[in-house]
Amino acid sequence: MWHPEKDIYWGSENEFLAPSEERYSNLEDPSTLEEPLGATHMGLIYVNPEGVNGKPDPLKTALHVRETFARMAMNDEETVALTAGGHTVGKAHGNGNDSVLGPEPEGASIESQGFGWINPKGNGNGADTVTSGLEGAWTTYPTKWDNGYFDMLFNHEWELKKSPAGAWQWEPVSIDEDKKPVDANNPEIRQNPIMTDADMAMKKDPIYREISLKFKEDQAYFSETFARAWFKLTHRDMGSRNRYIGPNAPSEDLIWQDPVPAGKTNYNVEEVKNKISKSGLSISDRICIAWDSARTFRGSDLRGGVNGARIKLAPQKDWDGNEPTRLSATLSILEPIASEFGISLADTIIIAGNSAVEEAAKAAGYDTNVPFKAGRGDATQEMTDENSFNNLKPLADGYRNWVNNKHLSNAEEMMLNKTQLLGLTAPEMTVLVGGMRVLGANHKGSNDGVFTNQLGVLSNDFFVNLMDMSNKWNISGENKYEIVDRKSGNVKWTASAVDLIFGSNSILRSYSEVYAQDDNKGKFVNDFVSAWTKVMNADME
Numbered sequence: 314m315w316h317p318e319k320d321i322y323w324g325s326e327n328e329f330l331a332p333s334e335e336r337y338s339n340l341e342d343p344s345t346l347e348e349p350l351g352a353t354h355m356g357l358i359y360v361n362p363e364g365v366n367g368k369p370d371p372l373k374t375a376l377h378v379r380e381t382f383a384r385m386a387m388n389d390e391e392t393v394a395l396t397a398g399g400h401t402v403g404k405a406h407g408n409g410n411d412s413v414l415g416p417e418p419e420g421a422s423i424e425s426q427g428f429g430w431i432n433p434k435g436n437g438n439g440a441d442t443v444t445s446g447l448e449g450a451w452t453t454y455p456t457k458w459d460n461g462y463f464d465m466l467f468n469h470e471w472e473l474k475k476s477p478a479g480a481w482q483w484e485p486v487s488i489d490e491d492k493k494p495v496d497a498n499n500p501e502i503r504q505n506p507i508m509t510d511a512d513m514a515m516k517k518d519p520i521y522r523e524i525s526l527k528f529k530e531d532q533a534y535f536s537e538t539f540a541r542a543w544f545k546l547t548h549r550d551m552g553s554r555n556r557y558i559g560p561n562a563p564s565e566d567l568i569w570q571d572p573v574p575a576g577k578t579n580y581n582v583e584e585v586k587n588k589i590s591k592s593g594l595s596i597s598d599r600i601c602i603a604w605d606s607a608r609t610f611r612g613s614d615l616r617g618g619v620n621g622a623r624i625k626l627a628p629q630k631d632w633d634g635n636e637p638t639r640l641s642a643t644l645s646i647l648e649p650i651a652s653e654f655g656i657s658l659a660d661t662i663i664i665a666g667n668s669a670v671e672e673a674a675k676a677a678g679y680d681t682n683v684p685f686k687a688g689r690g691d692a693t694q695e696m697t698d699e700n701s702f703n704n705l706k707p708l709a710d711g712y713r714n715w716v717n718n719k720h721l722s723n724a725e726e727m728m729l730n731k732t733q734l735l736g737l738t739a740p741e742m743t744v745l746v747g748g749m750r751v752l753g754a755n756h757k758g759s760n761d762g763v764f765t766n767q768l769g770v771l772s773n774d775f776f777v778n779l780m781d782m783s784n785k786w787n788i789s790g791e792n793k794y795e796i797v798d799r800k801s802g803n804v805k806w807t808a809s810a811v812d813l814i815f816g817s818n819s820i821l822r823s824y825s826e827v828y829a830q831d832d833n834k835g836k837f838v839n840d841f842v843s844a845w846t847k848v849m850n851a852d853m854e
């Protein structure tokens with residue numbers, strides 16, 4: 314991929330660095346940043362270095378830094394360590410005018426290759442580099458790992474200045490010549506150090522200040538905290554510890570790796586399945602618990618998924634998207650079954666979902682065996698960082714035809730976001746949504762998109778009725794439509810935009826037409842089973 318993936322939700326703006334207001338209900342309250350976004354602007358990873366919307370104000374910036382880092386599951390101490398540690402080395406680049414830069418490398422002509430972003434000033438690099446637009450280093454010795462960042466920050470008063478590129482940056486009111494950073498290109502000269510607005514937050518915000526002062530006094534503690542936070546920052550997309558190989562992999566279990574003990578692998582799956590089938594749990598209950606457990610998986614950082622059975626732990630057990638009352642009723646049936654067979658609840662949840670798929674396929678006339686891999690384990694509450702798991706909370710799920718009502722972006726877009734995090738293709742998304750509708754997997758039993766008279770049967774009715782030219786579609790409310798018989802005018806079904814997108818988008822419609830075909834009922838069941846299995850096993854790969 315050489316361009317931002319289009320099925321990731323980056324925010325509703327169309328322009329990099331557009332003003333932040335779009336992403337917040339109230340910019341003064343950073344917690345109102347639209348979920349699931351992390352940065353204050355599209356195009357940045359944390360916050361605007363010049364201040365919120367480019368207006369320097371370290372106390373305000375501090376609140377935004379806290380929110381964006383919390384969304385990466387970093388606490389205040391980790392945040393100070395990372396920012397200070399990162400800025401202990403290197404420099405900011407803004408020694409020139411960014412309006413003269415060439416187009417971005419991918420947009421530049423073919424011969425402009427190999428040297429990054431074309432900059433016509435001087436050599437176009439080194440002293441002339443323009444990236445963020447801020448210019449200068451943070452410490453006296455910007456190539457050394459030392460405590461210079463805190464010494465610089467606390468031993469000087471700082472005032473606002475403009476960089477040569479016109480960006481706001483903080484510079485010392487006065488500083489001894491020998492404390493200034495040596496120029497990055499010419500060791501004979503020294504330059505003023507700088508602080509971004511976020512660096513100033515490390516001094517001005519009372520909580521960050523206390524941590525910074527502690528680090529200033531204790532370099533060993535700072536270094537240790539930085540090392541741990543850096544390892545977390547750079548490894549947290551590797552998922553669980555069993556993916557780590559080589560002599561440098563730490564032997565310690567780290568809570569942010571979401572530890573899960575290994576589970577039993579050698580047991581009779583059919584016996585468990587039979588027990589569940591006779592337990593009185595409905596097809597819909599079984600599908601919902603398996604799906605809700607699996608859907609937290611994110612291919613982007615390999616977190617979430619069924620393994621660990623964290624759906625029974627805080628915070629997942631209380632998430633609205635998981636229908637807590639129904640969830641706890643389902644768990645009260647599955648947990649004793651898991652104990653009886655001495656297997657993990659996580660495996661039991663999958664077996665429950667698979668048994669429901671098999672029964673529903675059978676009711677549609679197809680004998681199938683949903684593939685299953687054993688060996689998931691159950692995590693405990695102590696192994697679970699609740700704050701960090703809050704970031705996996707679903708806010709919308711097109712597969713269960715649900716969107717929480719305060720969500721700002723639209724349900725179809727959020728479905729694409731989930732689809733890409735689950736690693737599913739568009740045909741897989743299509744077959745899953747169509748199948749889940751007829752299996753009764755809608756959130757709180759809503760009837761939207763349930764275009765069938767045989768709920769619980771794995772039929773292709775969703776697609777047949779969606780494609781049926783004798784129907785027409787009327788808007789009946791926000792994200793709400795009625796499906797009306799063209800001739801009689803009678804309302805046959807209701808639907809959401811997520812349902813109708815499979816008829817209105819030309820590509821999705823082409824998949825829907827395949828699944829609506831009379832002679833493709835078997836294909837529909839097979840494809841549903843393989844997409845379902847992919848989701849159930851996503852965290853085992």
Ligand code: HEM
Nearest residue numbers: 359360361362395396399400403404405406444445446511
């Ligand atoms: C708190 C939010 C942060 C802000 C607003 C911020 C802002 C910036 C800016 C504006 C630059 C200059 C880029 C350029 O002009 O080339 C920079 C450079 C740098 N940042 Fe940060 N940063 C933040 C946090 C971090 C963190 C968490 C790390 C790593 C742990 C980090 C590591 C670095 C490094 C190493 C450089 C120097 C790059 C070079 O020498 O080319 N920063 N940062």
